Amino acid sequence: MFGLIGKKIGMTRISNAETGVITPVSVVLIDKNVVLQVKTLQNDGYEAAQIGFDFVARRGTPIGKDGKPVAVEYPKSKGGKVIEARKYKGQQTNSEVCHALKYNSEPVRHIKEFVIEEGESVEAGVLIGVENFKGVQFVDVTGTIKGRGFAGVTKRYKHHLGRHTHGNTCYRERGSLGAGTYPARVFPGLEMAGHYGNTKKTIRGCELVGMDEEKGVLFIKGAIPGKTNGIVFVRKNFVKA
Numbered sequence: 001m002f003g004l005i006g007k008k009i010g011m012t013r014i015s016n017a018e019t020g021v022i023t024p025v026s027v028v029l030i031d032k033n034v035v036l037q038v039k040t041l042q043n044d045g046y047e048a049a050q051i052g053f054d055f056v057a058r059r060g061t062p063i064g065k066d067g068k069p070v071a072v073e074y075p076k077s078k079g080g081k082v083i084e085a086r087k088y089k090g091q092q093t094n095s096e097v098c099h100a101l102k103y104n105s106e107p108v109r110h111i112k113e114f115v116i117e118e119g120e121s122v123e124a125g126v127l128i129g130v131e132n133f134k135g136v137q138f139v140d141v142t143g144t145i146k147g148r149g150f151a152g153v154t155k156r157y158k159h160h161l162g163r164h165t166h167g168n169t170c171y172r173e174r175g176s177l178g179a180g181t182y183p184a185r186v187f188p189g190l191e192m193a194g195h196y197g198n199t200k201k202t203i204r205g206c207e208l209v210g211m212d213e214e215k216g217v218l219f220i221k222g223a224i225p226g227k228t229n230g231i232v233f234v235r236k237n238f239v240k241a
Contacts (some may be wrong), residue, residue, distance in 0.1 A: 001122070001132050002115040003235035005053035006030045006218065008143065008226045014209060014219060025209050025219040028141075028232060032127040032216065036103045036111065048115055049122045052100065052108030053231075056092055110231055130211045130218055138237040139218075140204045143226030147198030157191045201225040205240040 006028040015022045037050040092107045100107040104125040116122055133139070153159040154172045162171045174193060177186050207221040218234065226232050 001033075001049060001051070001120070001128055002117055003112075003140075003233060004030055004033045004114070004128060004132055005051055005110055005112050006232050006234055007054070008224060008228060008230045008232050009217065010228050011223065023209055023221055024223075025221055026141075026224045028218045028220060028224070028234060030130045030132075030216050030218055030234070032129050034105045034108065035122055035124050035126045035128065036100060036105055036108070038116075038122055038124055039113070048113045050111060050113050051128070052105060052111050054109040056107040056109055112233060114235070129216055130213055133208060133211060133218060133234075133236070136208055136236050138205050138240045139208050139220065140202060140235045140237045141206050141220060141224040141232055142200060142202040142235070143224060143230055143232040145197050145199060145201050145225045146227050148196040150194065151196035152193045153191055156193065156196045159191070205237055 009027040009029050011024060011026050013022050013024050031053075034052045034055075035049050036052045039046060039048040039050065041047050092109075097107045148155070152172050153174050154161060159174075162168055162173070162175075164171065174191075177190060177192075203222075203224060206224065209219040209221050211218050220234075224232060
C-alpha cells in the first residue's frame with residue numbers, strides 16, 4: 001500500500017547507543033488500517049484502495065483498556081444492515097455504517113483512498129499495520145496544522161515590531177498599504193492580518209527513523225503537521241530515497 005492513516009501521539013527522542021546522537025522524533029500511531037473497498041480499472045476507471053481508520057464502537061459496547069471495543073455477540077434480527085446500523089446511532093450515519101458492513105468491517109471514523117503499488121493484491125476487510133513501511137527510508141506526512149484564529153502580521157508573517165521610542169504607539173500594526181494617488185488600490189497578495197492556521201500541510205521527505213510493530217507506531221524524524229491526537233496521512237516517498 002502506498003500510504004496509511006495514523007494519529008499523531010506526540011514527540012519524543014531516540015538516542016543512539018553507539019554514537020550517543022539524540023534524534024527528536026514524532027510518534028504516529030498507525031495501529032490497524034482496514035481495507036474497505038478496492039477500486040478497479042474496470043469498474044471505477046482507476047486503481048486504488050479505500051482505507052479506514054479508528055473503529056467506532058457500537059452503542060452500549062464496553063471499551064477495553066486498549067481503547068478498542070470489546071467483542072459482543074448481538075442477536076440477529078430481521079431488517080438487514082439497517083437494523084445493524086441502529087446500534088451506532090449518534091456516532092455514524094446509516095450510510096457510513098452500511099458501507100463498512102458491506103465490506104466485512106466495523107464502522108470507522110476516517111476514510112482515505114491510497115494508490116495500490118504495482119503487483120500488490122489487496123482484498124476488502126484485510127487489516128494493514130506498520131509492517132507496510134518495512135524497508136522505507138523516507139515518507140511524506142500530511143496533516144492539518146493548529147488553528148490560531150485571527151492573527152496580526154507579526155505572528156502570521158513574522159514582521160518586525162515598530163520602535164518603542166519617540167512616542168510611537170503602533171508596535172504591531174501593519175502600517176501603510178500603498179500610495180493613495182497611484183496606484184490607489186491594494187495589490188493582491190499583500191501580507192495583512194487574517195485567519196492563521198487550520199490548513200492542510202504536507203512535509204515531504206521525512207526520515208523514517210524506526211517503528212514498533214508490537215505497539216503499531218512509527219517514529220518520524222522532526223516535527224510533523226497537526227496537533228496531538230490529530231489525524232495524519234503517511235505516504236511512502238521514493239523520490240528522495
